Amino acid sequence: MRADLNKLAIELEKIDDFMLQSENDFSQLLDQVHPKQRANAINLMHYLALRSLDIRELQDALHEVGLSSITSSESHVRGQLLAIMQHLGAKKSTDEKIFTYSTGKKSLAQKSTALFGPKQIDSVPYIMLTFDSKMADDYEKVKNMLQSGMNVARINCAHDDEATWFRMIEHVKRAEKITGLSCKIYMDLAGPKIRTVLHKKKKLEVAVGQTLFLVDEALLGKEKHAIGCSLAGVSEQLNPGEIVLFDDGLIEARVEKNEAGKTKLQILRISSKKPFIKAEKGINFPDSILSTPALTDYDLACLPFIQQHADIVGYSFVRNTQDMAQLQQALGTEHKLGLVIKIETPEAVKNLPDLLFSGLKEKNVGVMIARGDLAVEIGFERMSEIQEEILWICEAAHVPVIWATQVLDTLNKSGIATRSEVTDAAHAALAECVMINKGNHIIRTMEALRNILIRSGGHHVKKRYTFRPLSIATRFMTR
Numbered sequence: 001m002r003a004d005l006n007k008l009a010i011e012l013e014k015i016d017d018f019m020l021q022s023e024n025d026f027s028q029l030l031d032q033v034h035p036k037q038r039a040n041a042i043n044l045m046h047y048l049a050l051r052s053l054d055i056r057e058l059q060d061a062l063h064e065v066g067l068s069s070i071t072s073s074e075s076h077v078r079g080q081l082l083a084i085m086q087h088l089g090a091k092k093s094t095d096e097k098i099f100t101y102s103t104g105k106k107s108l109a110q111k112s113t114a115l116f117g118p119k120q121i122d123s124v125p126y127i128m129l130t131f132d133s134k135m136a137d138d139y140e141k142v143k144n145m146l147q148s149g150m151n152v153a154r155i156n157c158a159h160d161d162e163a164t165w166f167r168m169i170e171h172v173k174r175a176e177k178i179t180g181l182s183c184k185i186y187m188d189l190a191g192p193k194i195r196t197v198l199h200k201k202k203k204l205e206v207a208v209g210q211t212l213f214l215v216d217e218a219l220l221g222k223e224k225h226a227i228g229c230s231l232a233g234v235s236e237q238l239n240p241g242e243i244v245l246f247d248d249g250l251i252e253a254r255v256e257k258n259e260a261g262k263t264k265l266q267i268l269r270i271s272s273k274k275p276f277i278k279a280e281k282g283i284n285f286p287d288s289i290l291s292t293p294a295l296t297d298y299d300l301a302c303l304p305f306i307q308q309h310a311d312i313v314g315y316s317f318v319r320n321t322q323d324m325a326q327l328q329q330a331l332g333t334e335h336k337l338g339l340v341i342k343i344e345t346p347e348a349v350k351n352l353p354d355l356l357f358s359g360l361k362e363k364n365v366g367v368m369i370a371r372g373d374l375a376v377e378i379g380f381e382r383m384s385e386i387q388e389e390i391l392w393i394c395e396a397a398h399v400p401v402i403w404a405t406q407v408l409d410t411l412n413k414s415g416i417a418t419r420s421e422v423t424d425a426a427h428a429a430l431a432e433c434v435m436i437n438k439g440n441h442i443i444r445t446m447e448a449l450r451n452i453l454i455r456s457g458g459h460h461v462k463k464r465y466t467f468r469p470l471s472i473a474t475r476f477m478t479r
Contacts, residue, residue: 005065009088011058012081015050016092019078022049022477033360039097040107040398041360046078047396048353051473059467070467074395075104104398112400112432115312115338115364117182119151124453126433127446128152128186128402133160136167141443143175146183148443149450152312153183154435157302158190169309184311186340189299189327191316192292196246196281197228203276206267212253214244214283215262223262227277231292234285235263242287243268246277249284249376286346286377294323295330303330312338314368319347324358338362340402344370346377349386353476356397367394368435371405389470391430403431408449412439417448425449429456 033041059069073080076099199221213226220228253265359365411417428434
């Protein structure tokens with residue numbers, strides 16, 4: 001048995017050396033983060049190093065001799081490794097700056113409070129509610145939402161205007177004073193709008209196998225069976241064989257040919273009873289790398305209002321560090337906003353470590369798993385896997401996560417929940433914050449969500465995972 005334990009100690013020491021080497025190899029990234037985020041960034045680096053390896057056999061061996069198998073250690077990964085090594089008799093000095101289970105948990109809680117404010121029950125995630133236009137003129141409803149558990153009020157800058165946003169915010173501030181409860185103001189930048197545009201009609205009938213043309217809005221009307229795209233220049237960036245999805249993936253097409261100003265598509269699938277492409281529906285390009293900016297002129301025009309009135313800004317359709325740098329430059333070095341990176345494209349998933357290191361340049365940063373567009377782009381069957389990987393990697397960075405899109409959506413719209421969405425809402429307890437969209441039953445939905453989260457909050461670290469290599473981590477470490 002002693003020989004087996006010695007072998008385990010040697011394997012763990014190799015991993016520890018690899019973690020320390022990664023710190024040295026990526027020192028330039030670590031040197032750029034905010035001083036208050038440096039320890040978190042180092043823990044993230046250690047975790048990425050570990051998750052680029054396949055340690056499943058080692059985990060089984062550790063578990064067999066009654067030791068920690070390093071699972072559920074995202075927030076304190078090297079501290080956990082060193083603790084196991086000490087049990088095995090290794091005489092490796094520990095750094096006081098390394099996170100332990102308790103200090104890692106405390107750090108993530110502090111980061112969450114700094115971003116989202118105080119809350120009444122520590123074990124229950126924050127609840128973010130999306131405001132609709134009517135709430136600008138309904139103070140009583142805003143107050144009721146605050147009293148029912150709203151911690152963060154979300155305003156989507158893609159809708160309404162500054163006057164409407166201001167009234168919403170005034171209602172929140174007034175309700176805070178009267179109730180004594182706290183609520184942060186979160187404002188989402190709209191990002192580039194990629195929507196369908198039709199010529200002199202509201203919908204276009206399509207059929208499987210049919211040829212269709214995707215054109216810039218300015219060219220619409222010059223081609224029969226054409227769909228316009230609200231964002232100019234997109235069609236020219238598509239390549240034959242790439243997939244184009246309409247209306248949240250209900251209609252799937254493939255690029256056949258790219259000509260000057262237009263792209264020839266073939267309809268492959270229609271997953272709707274009504275075979276129509278309507279105006280103002282979303283278009284997704286899951287296979288394509290587009291050069292469109294994440295930060296639009298409209299977003300830049302919204303920033304002064306956001307900086308004056310909001311606590312947190314959400315960055316839509318961010319894909320890479322260049323996108324991050326553009327917003328950070330626009331905000332300036334003295335801004336006091338919390339920054340939320342919205343993960344809603346395959347590129348953002350692929351670049352998640354780099355996006356986090358960029359985000360850690362900020363004093364307060366979070367991540368939103370924007371499951372709507374993300375599921376359409378990566379495929380619904382991969383959504384469960386990807387959202388868990390995002391949760392793990394963000395926990396390693398001590399970056400709070402917002403679980404968003406279609407949480408108890410049927411309940412919110414119809415007044416009764418489906419069984420599957422209740423299970424999904426319970427899984428949302430793994431995140432630090434849960435977002436509810438607009439709906440006619442928002443108070444009831446929030447109360448149901450709060451009840452589910454209270455019941456689920458004690459099960460966060462119940463499951464045991466094994467660590468096969470994460471492609472996100474492997475890609476980062478071997479570039």
